[in-house]
Amino acid sequence: MIIIWIILILLFVSFGAIVFVGAPYVPSKKNDASQLFSVLNLKKGSVFVDLGSGDGKVLLAAAKAGLKPIGYELNPFLYLISKIRLRKYPKSKVVWGNYWSADLSKADLVFVFSAAPFMQKLYDKFKYQLKSGALVASYAFSFEGIKIYKKIEPINIYKF
Numbered sequence: 269m270i271i272i273w274i275i276l277i278l279l280f281v282s283f284g285a286i287v288f289v290g291a292p293y294v295p296s297k298k299n300d301a302s303q304l305f306s307v308l309n310l311k312k313g314s315v316f317v318d319l320g321s322g323d324g325k326v327l328l329a330a331a332k333a334g335l336k337p338i339g340y341e342l343n344p345f346l347y348l349i350s351k352i353r354l355r356k357y358p359k360s361k362v363v364w365g366n367y368w369s370a371d372l373s374k375a376d377l378v379f380v381f382s383a384a385p386f387m388q389k390l391y392d393k394f395k396y397q398l399k400s401g402a403l404v405a406s407y408a409f410s411f412e413g414i415k416i417y418k419k420i421e422p423i424n425i426y427k428f
């Protein structure tokens with residue numbers, strides 16, 4: 269009985285309480301990331317970071333596109349699924365941790381599927397940490413008052 273309670277609490281914390289630090293788990297559509305990579309056509313080996321990498325599907329598409337994927341995911345279940353998904357790509361990295369403490373200084377492209385209340389804080393982090401020319405692909409949400417560099421519905425792309 270106690271084990272069931274522990275599992276229930278873990279599930280609640282992982283999938284529910286996450287809303288205090290970021291968006292809950294809602295996967296982006298399967299082909300959107302592949303389309304993003306094919307339109308942007310970044311150099312092989314470019315550093316791709318997914319902030320809140322969920323089940324690792326976007327990271328896998330990045331690896332297949334020849335990028336170096338790095339994901340940050342707080343949910344331990346999704347983190348483990350991502351590790352299994354990316355097992356054939358040794359250059360990929362999935363971090364079990366809070367993306368607010370991620371160092372983005374080496375990123376060429378950052379992908380984020382967040383939520384409206386976090387967009388300003390994310391923008392400030394990008395402005396402070398990203399190198400000049402780095403791209404941010406924001407799934408479904410936009411930065412208020414900031415010019416969109418490219419749009420691949422439903423992804424808004426910004427150049428920093």
Ligand SMILES: C[S@@+](CC[C@H](N)C(=O)[O-])C[C@H]1O[C@@H](n2cnc3c(N)ncnc32)[C@H](O)[C@@H]1O
Nearest residue numbers: 290291293294295296320321322341342366367
């Ligand atoms: C909307 S889902 C997007 C998942 C994936 N990027 C995709 O597009 O399919 C957001 C993910 O971010 C994770 N997350 C939310 N806040 C986080 C934080 N502060 N640090 C790390 N992961 C976070 C959630 O657990 C969830 O898996």
